[in-house]
Amino acid sequence: MNPSTRELSLTHSKEWFERAQAVLPGGVSSPVRAFAAVGGVPPVIEEAEGAYTTDVDGNRYLDFVGSWGPLILGHANPEVLRRTHAALARGSTFGAPSPLEIELAERIVSAVGVIEKLRFVSSGTEATMSAIRLARGFTGRDLVLKFAGCYHGHADHLLVDAGSGLVTFGTPSSAGVPEAFSSQTLVLDLDDEAALDELFAARGNEIAAVIVEPIPANNGLLVQRPEWHRHLRELTAKHGTLLIFDEVISGFRVARGGAAELLCITPDLVTYGKVIGGGLPVGAFGGSARIMDLLAPLGAVYQAGTLSGNPVAMAAGLASLHCLENTNSSGQNGWQQLEDLGAYLESRLAPIFARATTPLSLVRLGSIFWLSLQAGPAPRRADGIEAAGSERYGKIFHGLMQRGISLAPSAYEVGFLSLAHDRSHVDQLAQALTLILD
Ligand SMILES: *Cc1c(COP(=O)(O)O)cnc(C)c1O
Secondary structure (H helix, E strand, O other), X not given: OOOOOOOOOXXXXXXXXXXXXXXXXXXXXXXXXXXOOOOOOOOOEEEEEEOEEEEOOOOEEEEOXXXXXXXXXXXXXXXXXXXXXXXXXXXXXXXXXXXXXHHHHHXXXXXXXXXXXXXXXXXXXXXXXHHHHHHHHHHOOOEEEEEOOOOOOOOHHHOEEOOOOOOEEOEEOOOOOOHHHHOOEEEEOOOOHHHHHHXXXXXXXXXXXXXXXXXXXXXXXXXXXXXXXXXXXXXXXXXXXXXXXXXXXXXOOOEOOHHHHHHOOXXXXXXXXXXXXXXXXOEEEEEOHHHHOOEOOOOOEOOOOOXXXXXXXXXXXXXXXXXXXXXXXXXXXXXXXXXXXXXXHHHHHHHHHHHOOOOOEEEEEOOEEEEEOOOOOOOOOHHHOOHHHHHHHHHHHHHHHHOOEEOOOOOOOOEEOOOOOOHHHHHHHHHHHHHHHO
16 A cells, blocks of 8 residues: 555544543543544544554554553563463452562562562552652651643642742642642742752752652653753752652663663652553552551551552563563563664654754654654753644644554654564654655
8 A cells, every 4th residue: 555645534433433422521531532632533443463553444553652651562462461361360350469469569679779669559640649648648748849741640739730930839730629739739840950959948848759750751752961860869868858750651661770770860759650551550659668668557658449459450560571571682671672773763763854844853762752843952841842833743643644653642742662663663654754744
């Protein structure tokens, strides 16, 4: 099939999506899936395998969304299937300690230096929410600092945007969040040591925790300077404030030890989700035993979950870590292979973007990539992203979709490479982009 002339029929997707809108708000179970930012009907996906998804009309898409981050092995990985099927056949949940959760916990503890103990939950949101409660319980303080453009799930006190001014108390970014909650969250811009200094000089001793995506990847890909990270670590340590690395995206994606390993920074608590669940609902948070042992039943901070540590989900997580640690014929583990493929992606797209008439550049870290639709150096903070780029993204997005390639339906979302992708998939993306941008 000539990729430039493919006509996409979404007849059945349209029918399904109409049914969806009658019973699910916006037709979806999570808002960004509705395509509000790019327009059009979202393909209703029926099945997926490896690097490809297939919709209800039988259209196949080369997928760079990867279910928004979890699928580092690609779709329906055989090892994940084998282990989850085996676990499921032995019972889907016990409401009791079980070997698989202990094994996955041991794997994570041995992989990540800072973590001595962890607790499993069922989503990234639960992980960050619980980590913050724990930090508050540990420090006896209420205030939390986050950064504009970092996403930490949808818990009340984290659905907060920057107000105006240098050091701001958060304003709710959703209806239904009481000011009384958002007022406990401070918001600063990324990439600004002076603002951090000013805030910590004034209120450092009241701040329980700073939560940050060490590799901010929910509002573009806002890679931070190493000095900024070091400064944040030093300031928080000095003021007895816990540093929480929200590694829900970066954990087990950018390296075995996540961003903490890559950046050589030791946070106090780390949150996980996405990759550690291998495509099933899993989250976790962990840190030193000194902090973690404050959780119930040992300590005074309550936290619980009916399906936490679910054996089927644990099996998927174990299968994922197992495959990532396996080496290929050149002796490379999964993360090294993904770095190689990421470098290849960069080498293929950079010249195409340099030639394009519209400003466009690729920002990449390991297997995470983002199309930055503006001139100049890659932005490092949320307000450095030009809104005009977002309008141009729709054309690229739909052009790719017509050619059977799916990127995230928003200019602010990143793309993901998986071990199911190879160079020919990257070539396909490059070829399609050449046609669209010319
Ligand atoms: C996705 C994400 C979350 C929320 O995880 P859910 O599983 O969607 O609740 C939290 N933090 C970061 C950095 C994320 O990318």
